[in-house]
Amino acid sequence: MNVRDEYTQSLWMDVPVVEAPSLSGSERADVVVVGSGIAGLSVAYELVSRGRSVIVLDRGSIGSGMTARTTAHLATALDDYYKELVSVRGEECARLYYQSVMASISRAEAIQDLEYIDCDFCRVDGLWVPAPETPSSLLDEELECCQRLGIPVENRQTATPFHSEGMVRSLRFPGQARFHPTKYLAGLARALQRAGAKLYADSCVESIEHKRDEVVVKVSSGHEVRATDVVVATNSPVNLEVAIHTKQAPYRTYVIAAKLPGGVLVDALYWDTLEPYHYVRLQPLSTDEVLVIIGGEDHKSGEADDGEERFAALEHWARARLPDMGAITHRWSGQVMEPTDFVGFIGRSPDEEHVFIVSGDSGQGITNGLVAGILIADLITTGSSAWEDIYSPARKVHKNIGEYISENITPLKNFAEYLSADEIASVERLRPGEGCLVRSGLQKVAACRDQAGQLHLRSASCTHLGCVVHWNSVEQCWDCSCHGSQFAPDGTALNGPAVSPLADLEKPAHHEAAE
Numbered sequence: 001m002n003v004r005d006e007y008t009q010s011l012w013m014d015v016p017v018v019e020a021p022s023l024s025g026s027e028r029a030d031v032v033v034v035g036s037g038i039a040g041l042s043v044a045y046e047l048v049s050r051g052r053s054v055i056v057l058d059r060g061s062i063g064s065g066m067t068a069r070t071t072a073h074l075a076t077a078l079d080d081y082y083k084e085l086v087s088v089r090g091e092e093c094a095r096l097y098y099q100s101v102m103a104s105i106s107r108a109e110a111i112q113d114l115e116y117i118d119c120d121f122c123r124v125d126g127l128w129v130p131a132p133e134t135p136s137s138l139l140d141e142e143l144e145c146c147q148r149l150g151i152p153v154e155n156r157q158t159a160t161p162f163h164s165e166g167m168v169r170s171l172r173f174p175g176q177a178r179f180h181p182t183k184y185l186a187g188l189a190r191a192l193q194r195a196g197a198k199l200y201a202d203s204c205v206e207s208i209e210h211k212r213d214e215v216v217v218k219v220s221s222g223h224e225v226r227a228t229d230v231v232v233a234t235n236s237p238v239n240l241e242v243a244i245h246t247k248q249a250p251y252r253t254y255v256i257a258a259k260l261p262g263g264v265l266v267d268a269l270y271w272d273t274l275e276p277y278h279y280v281r282l283q284p285l286s287t288d289e290v291l292v293i294i295g296g297e298d299h300k301s302g303e304a305d306d307g308e309e310r311f312a313a314l315e316h317w318a319r320a321r322l323p324d325m326g327a328i329t330h331r332w333s334g335q336v337m338e339p340t341d342f343v344g345f346i347g348r349s350p351d352e353e354h355v356f357i358v359s360g361d362s363g364q365g366i367t368n369g370l371v372a373g374i375l376i377a378d379l380i381t382t383g384s385s386a387w388e389d390i391y392s393p394a395r396k397v398h399k400n401i402g403e404y405i406s407e408n409i410t411p412l413k414n415f416a417e418y419l420s421a422d423e424i425a426s427v428e429r430l431r432p433g434e435g436c437l438v439r440s441g442l443q444k445v446a447a448c449r450d451q452a453g454q455l456h457l458r459s460a461s462c463t464h465l466g467c468v469v470h471w472n473s474v475e476q477c478w479d480c481s482c483h484g485s486q487f488a489p490d491g492t493a494l495n496g497p498a499v500s501p502l503a504d505l506e507k508p509a510h511h512e513a514a515e
Helices: 038-049 082-089 091-114 136-149 181-194 307-321 365-381 401-408 410-419
Strands: 027-034 054-057 122-129 154-157 169-178 198-200 205-211 214-219 224-232 248-261 268-272 279-286 289-300 328-339 345-348 355-359 435-440 443-449 455-459 469-472 477-480 493-495
Touching: 027 038, 027 214, 038 054, 038 181, 038 355, 038 365, 054 224, 082 091, 082 136, 091 136, 091 169, 091 181, 091 365, 136 169, 169 268, 169 279, 181 198, 224 365, 248 279, 248 307, 248 477, 289 307, 307 328, 345 365, 355 365, 435 469, 443 469
Parallel strands: 027 054, 027 224, 054 198, 122 268, 224 355
Antiparallel strands: 122 169, 154 169, 205 214, 214 224, 248 289, 248 328, 268 279, 279 289, 345 355, 435 443, 443 455, 469 477
């Protein structure tokens, strides 16, 4: 199981990636890749292309993790703004970041051409549209910063449906792109199989250990894969307890898709300047019809359970600007990991010479995954990369300390919940699809009734570092607000960093929660 087993289903999940067996015996390869999303399969593809033998393991089906819950914007525009990146990391970091994402988009374009992957890849503009609440100085500062860095961007004076009345200005970033992410992953998977790589689904990695001159990866079935190098590409790293998790924070984001007549909206990537911001793109259906995909309404994972209201807010926002929009065809949510200093964590795992990680995707998840393919393949095959330092997972947060402290207050607030009383008196009141936290003595209990009506009682303590989980009614899962773990109603871990299920509990006497 993985996040595909959450309740909502994205547009991309209509396309299966590839059928793959589970690991049924012990094996060896040059490199083991844990995770089969855009980062994992991109890394695997680049390594196979350079002659390495590769085994890919995933806890669920291939290509069905967070990549299938994205909106697949391939962007050089930085959603946290280049001026902010310069303020905390400096101009050279910002230039190298731009070079890396530009190169990664070009690499995806080349791969889909080389491997004959029909994934609707298209180069488009990216348009940053100011909201009325945003001062014009914000765009002025970003434009000036990008021009100083040599990043192509220009003022555009053409109204879009996302401009408020009387406004026409936006920042235009040329050379962005969009594609169908699972069609692209399916093409990568086929290319990997042709090249002799092995893909294993439903093979949850439980441990990664260094033994002599190799790394041993053990899955829940007990089988092992031995390798020289291991790449952990699991959205949030499953091999680390603290090193990365204190430098990033998990956020839920919401998406809707609806049919739109062709020609109503120019094919481009759109963002507004609200906080949280809206993001929009098109997906072709036919010559006279497209799907418009609208995302936003983000919040810290586990800190809100009002997904229905957030979907409704997205639809209201979209229909006010696109009155020709048809009925909603898909709606889903996903999780992004927000790094405190605006750049993802891609490279050598701290203090682990032959283990590499990919995380901190922010709103650039697809682009970061493509960067990881190039960067990590370089580190493994040549020992270095021009982008190594800017993405280094071992880097310290020297600036933006306020953001760092703010995000790390969450575990403290979360642990305090163990001491707070709960107003829910009885789990028997739960209806199908509902969940809540109750107390059994001094212990917090995660109680939910699944859609079939079965009651589940588990420890509310996340099996990563013990934070309290919270019910997500839209996705019918438990979310951990500290580090992003997610669990099915029966306690099965769906998303890292947790690997083990929520602990089982005996049903409390009389099913009553303590007052």
